[in-house]
Every structure is written in C-alpha cells, then in structure tokens.
Amino acid sequence: MYFLTDDTMQHKPEKALKTTIDAGFGKHNNDLIYGLPGMSSSDWAVNLDKTFSFNIRHLSAYHLTIEPGTILGKMKEKGLLAEIDEDESANHLIS
Numbered sequence: 001m002y003f004l005t006d007d008t009m010q011h012k013p014e015k016a017l018k019t020t021i022d023a024g025f026g027k028h029n030n031d032l033i034y035g036l037p038g039m040s041s042s043d044w045a046v047n048l049d050k051t052f053s054f055n056i057r058h059l060s061a062y063h064l065t066i067e068p069g070t071i072l073g074k075m076k077e078k079g080l081l082a083e084i085d086e087d088e089s090a091n092h093l094i095s
Contacts, residue, residue, distance in 0.1 A: 017054050029058035034092040035084050036064050044092040063089065 020028050030051050034044055051059060066072045066083060075081035 014050060017056075021054065027057055029060065030054075030056050031060045031062065033062050033064050035089040037081055037084050039084060039088075039092070041088065041091045061093075 017028070017030070032047055032051060034047075064072075064084075066076055066081070068077075072081060076083065
C-alpha cells in the first residue's frame with residue numbers, strides 16, 4: 001500500500017474493511033496486489049497479517065502487471081520505475 005498511496009492513505013483500506021464489518025456485512029473478501037516495485041517479502045507478510053486479522057472469508061492475490069501507456073508503464077519507460085525482481089516476487093507467494 002505504501003507504493004500506490006501516499007501517507008494520508010496509509011490506513012484507509014483497513015478503515016474501509018472495518019467499516020464494512022461493523023456495518024454488518026458478514027460476507028466480505030479482500031483482493032491484494034503483490035509484486036509491487038520495492039515490496040519486500042516482509043512487506044507482503046505485513047499486508048497478509050493485517051488482512052487476516054479481520055477474519056476474512058476469502059482472499060484473492062494478484063501480481064502487479066505494468067502495462068504500456070499507463071502511469072506505471074510510462075514511469076518504467078522513463079527509467080523511473082523498475083519492476084520487482086522475479087525471485088523476490090515469487091517469494092511473496094510462499095510467505
């Protein structure tokens with residue numbers, strides 16, 4: 001979450017999930033993105049720990065894909081963004 005959001009957004013996903021649970025929605029799921037540039041296996045583990053602390057019923061995990069023409073794609077083309085190392089990204093899945 002640190003990569004895709006600024007500091008003011010840091011706790012908003014957690015707050016949104018808590019609000020959903022507090023509102024009485026018994027069935028909810030989470031989608032997480034792994035393979036973010038700069039994300040370590042320990043960062044991913046923290047995301048998983050936070051997510052599972054809400055006793056979710058379903059989790060989907062998707063690897064980030066950087067597509068040409070998107071903001072991240074343009075950053076990559078300019079050398080401002082490097083994709084995560086493949087081995088590090090694979091480690092996220094076995095965390």
